[in-house]
Amino acid sequence: MTPAHRAAGWLPIRHPPFCLDLCLESGQTFGWRQERGWWLGTIRRDVCAVRQVKDRLEFVSSVKPSEAARVLRHYFALDEDHPAVIAQFPVDAFLRKAVRFAGGLRILRQDPWECLAGFILSSTKQIIHIRQIWRKVSESWGQPIAPGAGWPCLHPFPCAATVARLSEAQLRACGMGFRAPYLLGAARRVADGGLDLESLRRLPTAGARDRLMALPGVGPKIANCVLLFSLDKADAFPVDTWIMKVLRAVYFRGKRRVSPARLIGFSAAHFGPYAGHAQQYLFHYARLNPLRLAMPGRS
DNA sequence: CTCCAGGCGCCTT
């Protein structure tokens, strides 16, 4: 290993289990890629390389180590008592199986704008495609920066003000199709102060959700993703096609014509104050075990 | 070729 590839700093993982691979592969963020054992990605203007070695996180960053440590500790929620979160889950055999299946899967604390943009791009797209679009947008309008000497340059995702100045045609050129006017509209609302994303932290989950859903292209699912993945609303419960399959197959087995509204109502009551964290385990399990999920009587 | 993907907006009943 060259000196350039030595970590500039490291962070202890104080509440294991923590699994960096699961966190970055589980479809809650779209800008990270793996290269030679390191994860390369950006958090606002902070360009970094990260890897997990047992119970610590090593990093190289374009900003000074003390600042990078602060940003990364927060982003990867290393200060969160993860076992205490799991302990708040309801007594539920299937959920516990999903937790065992993906030990150390955490909810990251993303930048609200980047999270909003990512999930506006996500509708009826596979995760691999969302990553492609994300990268195209980043490389088209983000200034390239290297985490350190000897590292490849990465392009931060453009901020709302930058996207707001683009044209719909420029965004469509990145392959996002009908999502272009949605992303542009949301960027303008955020850039012109029509919606202050940070202020949503101070609102109750339902109120913050209403504000997000006033944005073009943002319905309940995307709003819940933004609340959960970037605004510390642990009770927000995104219901996508995979979660719909889980709920129908596991919690409403054999019943026909269960409405989405009823599934959502059940989820809110059943999964508790950390429903969103439970959702991420269910989502990941369903996505990687579609066959087992479809098979009856295998719990 | 067809089908579907971490949905949403709009249009019918």
Place this chain on the structure above:
DNA sequence: AAGGCGCATGGA
């Protein structure tokens, strides 16, 4: 309130 459909794009 609840259900159906079109929307861009790309990979299986």
